[in-house]
Amino acid sequence: MSDENKDQTATSGQKVGVYVCHCGGNISDHVDIEKVCENAKNIPGVVKVRDNVFMCSDPGQELIMEDLKSGAVDRVVVASCAPDLHETTFRNAITRADGNPYIYEHANIREQVSWVHHGEQATRKASRLVAAAAAKAKELKPLEPFRVDAKKHVTVIGGGVAGLRAAKDLADRGIEVALIEKSPFLGGWVSKWEHVFPTEDKVSDIISELTRDVLNDPSIKVYTCSHITAFEGFIGNFRLTFARKPPESDAYRDEIERLSASGRGMGEFVPFAGVYPAGIPESEEEHVLETGVIVLATGFRPYTPASGEYGYGEHKEVITLPDLIRIISENREQGGGESLVWNGKKIKSMAMIHCVGSRQIPGVHEADEKGNLHEYCSRVCCSATLHAANTIREAHPGTRIFDFYRDIRTYGRGQEEIYESASGNKVIFFRFEAQEAPEVMENTGPGGQPLRVRVKDTLTFGEEIEVPVDLVVLAVGMESNDVSDLVQMMKLPMGVDGFLQEVHPKLRPVEVAVSGILLAGTCQAPFDIGEACAAASGAAVKASATLGRGYVELDPPAWKPAITKAP
Ligand SMILES: Cc1cc2nc3c(=O)[nH]c(=O)nc-3n(C[C@H](O)[C@H](O)[C@H](O)COP(=O)(O)OP(=O)(O)OC[C@H]3O[C@@H](n4cnc5c(N)ncnc54)[C@H](O)[C@@H]3O)c2cc1C
Ligand code: SF4
Ligand code: SF4
Numbered sequence: 001m002s003d004e005n006k007d008q009t010a011t012s013g014q015k016v017g018v019y020v021c022h023c024g025g026n027i028s029d030h031v032d033i034e035k036v037c038e039n040a041k042n043i044p045g046v047v048k049v050r051d052n053v054f055m056c057s058d059p060g061q062e063l064i065m066e067d068l069k070s071g072a073v074d075r076v077v078v079a080s081c082a083p084d085l086h087e088t089t090f091r092n093a094i095t096r097a098d099g100n101p102y103i104y105e106h107a108n109i110r111e112q113v114s115w116v117h118h119g120e121q122a123t124r125k126a127s128r129l130v131a132a133a134a135a136k137a138k139e140l141k142p143l144e145p146f147r148v149d150a151k152k153h154v155t156v157i158g159g160g161v162a163g164l165r166a167a168k169d170l171a172d173r174g175i176e177v178a179l180i181e182k183s184p185f186l187g188g189w190v191s192k193w194e195h196v197f198p199t200e201d202k203v204s205d206i207i208s209e210l211t212r213d214v215l216n217d218p219s220i221k222v223y224t225c226s227h228i229t230a231f232e233g234f235i236g237n238f239r240l241t242f243a244r245k246p247p248e249s250d251a252y253r254d255e256i257e258r259l260s261a262s263g264r265g266m267g268e269f270v271p272f273a274g275v276y277p278a279g280i281p282e283s284e285e286e287h288v289l290e291t292g293v294i295v296l297a298t299g300f301r302p303y304t305p306a307s308g309e310y311g312y313g314e315h316k317e318v319i320t321l322p323d324l325i326r327i328i329s330e331n332r333e334q335g336g337g338e339s340l341v342w343n344g345k346k347i348k349s350m351a352m353i354h355c356v357g358s359r360q361i362p363g364v365h366e367a368d369e370k371g372n373l374h375e376y377c378s379r380v381c382c383s384a385t386l387h388a389a390n391t392i393r394e395a396h397p398g399t400r401i402f403d404f405y406r407d408i409r410t411y412g413r414g415q416e417e418i419y420e421s422a423s424g425n426k427v428i429f430f431r432f433e434a435q436e437a438p439e440v441m442e443n444t445g446p447g448g449q450p451l452r453v454r455v456k457d458t459l460t461f462g463e464e465i466e467v468p469v470d471l472v473v474l475a476v477g478m479e480s481n482d483v484s485d486l487v488q489m490m491k492l493p494m495g496v497d498g499f500l501q502e503v504h505p506k507l508r509p510v511e512v513a514v515s516g517i518l519l520a521g522t523c524q525a526p527f528d529i530g531e532a533c534a535a536a537s538g539a540a541v542k543a544s545a546t547l548g549r550g551y552v553e554l555d556p557p558a559w560k561p562a563i564t565k566a567p
Pocket of ligand 2: 053
């Protein structure tokens with residue numbers, strides 16, 4: 001430290017410590033850390049400069065804590081990644097060292113420097129950001145966080161498996177819950193499936209158990225046929241207005257009848273007169289909720305193929321995987337048979353095509369009307385497709401199955417076995433490149449099958465093969481439900497893939513950038529049931545930890561919120 005610095009430190013009384021992170025090589029490959037540290041030593045008020053390969057690691061945080069505890073520093077600057085990632089980590093480290101968390105300033109030398117600049121310029125910019133942060137740190141005063149009362153109440157939006165799981169976990173932790181579901185049904189898409197991979201559970205068993213637990217819990221109020229119309233407030237004190245109204249179309253009433261008749265739908269397994277079907281409101285009602293945390297569990301929708309995509313909409317024999325699951329279920333209800341029957345016709349041969357509406361490639365696939373491509377993998381469709389193929393082969397051995405895939409991604413525990421069983425069940429596989437997708441066309445040849453599928457099969461080194469089939473099933477991917485109204489109202493961040501975006505996929509996986517709003521299930525990304533429930537349980541724990549004390553602490557504001565009361 002220069003003499004001049006020592007003088008200034010002596011007069012201001014503040015001793016700034018600067019801690020510079022390498023982030024493995026993420027920062028240090030582009031920024032000369034040694035030089036940044038040398039420059040920092042000459043900043044007025046800086047008394048300590050240290051660097052570490054991973055500042056967020058325990059040894060990295062220890063450096064700060066040691067210096068604070070020994071009294072060597074009383075102001076802290078960390079030069080590392082974006083503050084939304086680790087600002088809280090370093091403030092917590094300061095608190096653990098009995099310091100005030102607001103004596104901290106952050107310099108972002110990763111996203112703002114090493115990820116966008118290289119060489120001499122990167123080092124120069126990093127040094128300047130550190131100098132600015134140190135100058136600010138000198139002026140920081142210890143502050144107390146602002147406390148506001150928090151409603152010990154959570155609103156879960158979406159009554160699929162994730163919303164139900166979150167609601168039940170919250171109630172078990174002593175939190176009052178409102179569950180808002182836009183349709184007349186609970187259970188979401190899962191209640192439309194039949195037996196589910198990888199456990200072979202009957203959906204009516206798993207959903208009825210969960211639904212019964214939710215509906216019988218006095219801490220949970222369920223509002224079906226409801227949607228949010230207004231939102232205001234902040235963490236601990238949100239105010240939500242929602243409308244309950246009769247379903248606009250007869251489709252829901254048809255669905256109610258169909259599910260009841262089939263004996264596997266909500267009509268059978270919801271022991272709750274107020275929800276279904278008697279719970280459908282006759283006229284529009286408006287309700288207001290005061291709530292502390294909001295959990296979004298608005299789920300997904302299956303991709304709808306474009307007209308003409310693999311013959312969809314042009315040939316009635318081209319259907320989607322959700323359609324097939326319903327057909328399998330209807331066949332089971334009718335007692336099975338040598339071949340799967342669809343529309344009164346025996347299906348002797350069937351093609352299944354993977355990655356429809358997923359893993360789309362710019363320049364190869366056509367964007368939708370909004371210009372969006374689904375470049376992500378939908379993750380569940382390989383397992384769901386092969387699971388359906390196995391069910392058919394085992395129940396209807398007279399139906400042959402030809403499976404056209406780009407890659408097989410049966411990635412979870414117990415799911416590789418689904419692929420192995422498909423091979424054992426004599427499902428015949430063809431592999432195609434994205435640029436040379438199979439073609440579905442009318443079959444004019446002998447055999448009587450209405451369609452044929454042509455593919456350049458990479459498993460046979462590019463041989464062109466044609467397969468005549470009775471039915472083509474498109475393994476459609478998952479896309480985010482349309483929640484643009486909620487996105488706009490609550491200022492929610494969305495990823496480029498259209499799903500709601502968490503703060504950080506590893507470190508803060510169920511939080512969004514808006515404090516007090518959490519994510520559960522497939523509104524965030526394609527998940528299977530187990531993953532959706534794990535995310536929902538995570539959100540429930542996060543929400544109950546936030547509200548457990550009856551108040552929330554906010555950073556000291558430049559403004560005072562209208563609702564304030566120190567406990
Ligand atoms: C064809 C197919 C087969 C599958 N098979 C399996 C399987 O066998 N095993 C497995 O583990 N996984 C399977 N999955 C995945 C499984 O369906 C999902 O993991 C599960 O449905 C996710 O539940 P969720 O609650 O996140 O979403 P959803 O099931 O989509 O539920 C979301 C709920 O939120 C409601 N909602 C939406 N928007 C609003 C709003 N604005 N306000 C109020 N309510 C709203 C919806 O009406 C719905 O009830 C399959 C998926 C597909 C596509
Ligand atoms: S994540 Fe942030 S704090 Fe952790 S090592 Fe990387 S830059 Fe440093
Ligand atoms: S899970 Fe399989 S079918 Fe679905 S998008 Fe991924 S690779 Fe394609």
